[in-house]
Amino acid sequence: MNAASQPAQDPWAELRQTTQARIGLGRAGNSLPSRRVLEFKAAHSAARDAVHEPLDVADLTQQISDLGSESALHVSSRAGSRGEYLRRPDLGRQPADLAHLPDTGADVGIVLADGLSPRALIDHGRGLLAALIDELGPRFSIAPPVIATQARVALGDHIGEALGAQTVIVIIGERPGLSVADSLGIYLTHLPRPGRSDADRNCISNIHPPDGLDYSTAAAITAALVVGARTLGRSGVALKDTSRAQLTEGGTGVVDHPVVTADTVE
Template structure:
């Protein structure tokens, strides 16, 4: 058997497979100027994503256009400064928002979708509406028709637990901006929690992450989320008790060449 010869320039070949900073080289004791400038730019983009304005109105209007009942709520974080310094405030609804949701409790569907700004409002502004557009028909195929979407400002992941509990939802799907990375400042994540209630911890959730232009596509993310929602409702669990086996189903669903 002939063993293929290794590439003559292995670092260049590796860089074609990953956005990670591999084999940057050096100039004296430091990085080359081009690599340093690229790093500085990516760092600035990540910081900008954290502090971007959350376009809640655009989301509310777009979701209403898709036929959803939409509520807009806020956490107890009064501004972005509060949000970043006091993560606990982003996990609790302010009193006005809680009262507004309590008036709608009892009419909630089996699942409630929550869209929160999180640590990258930029990601939510760009990706959330399109992901919901792809997710809705996937859920419909599973016999699930979410009618209510909540747009939450100043949100941490656990804010979805209180929202779901107030609305009496069996499951909450929280779409939220993920902590920006140097290669993906606009990455959206989805967190799924069965029987949401205040005080749950992360082992009770499933996560589908890295939804962005160079990451997981809207359609593939929607397939995975819908699979987890369906299986979570049927088995009455999420988190470590629900193994994500959607990859096998996704391969089977894709047409062969």
């Protein structure tokens, strides 16, 4: 075969190895190649399924039953169905009933919330919770984990206050995209209570190994934020995670002891 008859090398092939974004899709006449159209439809279906599939609370409870923590508790929001949850975000921020939650006075409360991707919680909830317990357990008292359904992030403020936890960590399924449908986020709020705003929280997102942030790194960053929040007396915009800077300065690719600093601006 001479050079003129050999298939042209795909100039996008190497770049595709570095991103999950859809780049260099090609063309077939005036349209996309059938393969790319089918890939898009499959990803869109996976994202829709991730949003609408209800969380199997019994399955998740069983998954985390051997982690050495107390038995998981269950809380639901005031959204009575998945459809109402999607139409009424405000109801997802309000608890239906918290009377059964104990006032533990714990240093840390952990909430596992279905959010907009219950699938993410099933895929990664146990692994991330185990990493958090390993990281936080030796230093802080941890309340029994709480599984929250039809939940938005702010539901954790009510749960954290009911538990008497000084800091609440909400593990929640993130909004699915066309590249990732099972990503988790962590939202940390110090001194949780109803009425806290997003400015009072710190977020760690894109947790979905092997392609996203791994459990141990997410847990190490979270632990550093807990220490920083307790030192500063608050979380949110005043609390800064500087652990990623260590990656570029040290060049090791490993964060052994993340450092958190606070803004001096009031």
